[in-house]
Amino acid sequence: MSNEKIFDKRKEILKELVLQLHAGNEDLPKLKKKFKDELGDVSASEIAVMEQELIDSGVLTAEQITKLCDIHVDIFRSSLETHESPQSIPGHPIHTYTAENEKAKELIRKLKADFNPMDLIQLKQINTHYTRLENQLFPMLEKVGFSGPSQVMWAKHDEIRDMFNKADKEKVEELLDSVADMIFKEEGILFPASLEKLTEAQWVEVKNGEEEIGFAWVKPGSEWKPVTPEGIHGKDNPNVLPDSLSNLGLLQMKTGKMSLELVNLMITHLPVDLSFIDENDNVLYYSDVPDRLFPRSPGVIGRNVKNCHPPKSQDIVLRILDAFKKGEKNVAEFWLEIKGQFIYIRYFAVRDKDGKYRGTLEVSQDITNIRKLEGTKRLLNWS
Incomplete structure (x- = not known):
């Protein structure tokens, strides 16, 4: 056989x-x-x-x-347990994930031996580890037809996040066991499968957006020197416009002309986070603004928007988009409080001059201070 x-x-x-x-x-x-x-x-x-x-x-x-x-x-x-955990060179995403897991294991051992609230706060940094998996590794696995982790493991991440929010000395044992089990699943299943499925060039893409999300406890090394077709044969810089466009200098818009540089500067100085989803539900763009309200990294570009949300909210996202496509709704809005910030989230159906649905614009804004405004402050009162 x-x-x-x-x-x-x-x-x-x-x-x-x-x-x-x-x-x-x-x-x-x-x-x-x-x-x-x-x-x-x-x-x-x-x-x-x-x-x-x-x-x-x-x-x-x-x-x-x-x-x-x-x-x-x-x-x-x-x-x-009979299979060795994947080891890689410092700087490779798997090496960084594994180094973070080692620190998490150390904190779990300390908390099991003697509960200390400060150690629990330290352990909560594992959320950054999960966020990087969700925004960088999972999208790449989806591109090679392996969407199971983003659907199954993200849900487990959210369970652990909920446990952190409710954790105290009496409930910490269940939380610690859940984090430890997740480490075992990563090192026993997720990482070996990912190393088998992704090419060196795809690992480069995973790594390229990591800095934007950040790391838990560790700083990645720099020893990993990937060998990719692009590295050997060269690759056009995606951030450089072709001569035919750059020579034009200005973009002709409906009510004016601006250079691409100024358009990007204008968008990144708006006090909102923007994301655009096309008519096929794929993410085309997000504004790379300082202090984003929700994590975004280059791995999200081209990803189906459903997979950018935790499994428990995916059906609602699809219902909103379906209502936009059918012309039943043009706006959906939500608000929530996170870490002392009052966040206002709006989805707008984007239609062309003929009314055809072309996509959805997501706008998120911290309106904590706006809600506190009272009275009047005119231009003449500025100082």
Whole structure:
């Protein structure tokens, strides 16, 4: 039997075991024994492919897999532990993720030994690690047809974020176990599968937007020197306009002319965050402003907007866009308080002169100080 046929057969056995788990037909100890007897050992890529195919085929939803992914990992844990965690050169995104995980493990050990609120505050920095995964690694995996992590792991990230918001000395144990389990899933499944699926050039793209989001506890090294086709053969700088455009100097707009440089400066000086989604629901643009309200990085460009949101809010985003496309609505607005800021979020349907839907503009603004305004302040009162 060929290696491909062996892999397919093992994958089908794996699927059957997971479906039995979801159906609740057999208890965990029996399934663990069955798994060991029939498969013995399993790689991270086999688990990743199996879960992805269950989602793609509609047999199980991402939400169903999320609910029981802790149990999946528990069944496969002993097998995964026989595979070494991926190691890479300092500067490679996986090396940075792994270094952050080592710091998180250290904080978990300290908190389990002796609860200290300051250590818990330190551990909360893991959110930056999750945000980088969501905005840089997950979009790249989606581009190669591997969307399972963004649907399943993001939901687990949000569960952990909620736990941090409610954590105290009595509830911290569950939180610490959840963070530790997520580290195991990353190093046992996500990272090996990602290294297998992404090219060196794609890892460069993952790395390019990391600085905009930031890092938890560590500073990436610089030893990683990727070898890519672009590095060998050269690549046009995407930030440099072709001569035919740059020679024009000015962009002709409806009510004036400006250089591209001034247009970018004007947008980045607006007191709002802007994002534009095209008529196919893909992100075309976001304003690279200082102190963004919500994290954005280059990995989001070209990504389906649904995948830019946590799984629990994806259906609502799609309903808004559907209402815009049908012409039922032109605006959707929301507001919330985050860390002392009052955030006002608006979505606007963008239509051309013929009324055809061309996309959606998202505008987010911190209106904390605006809400406090009273009376009048005229131009003559400026000082």
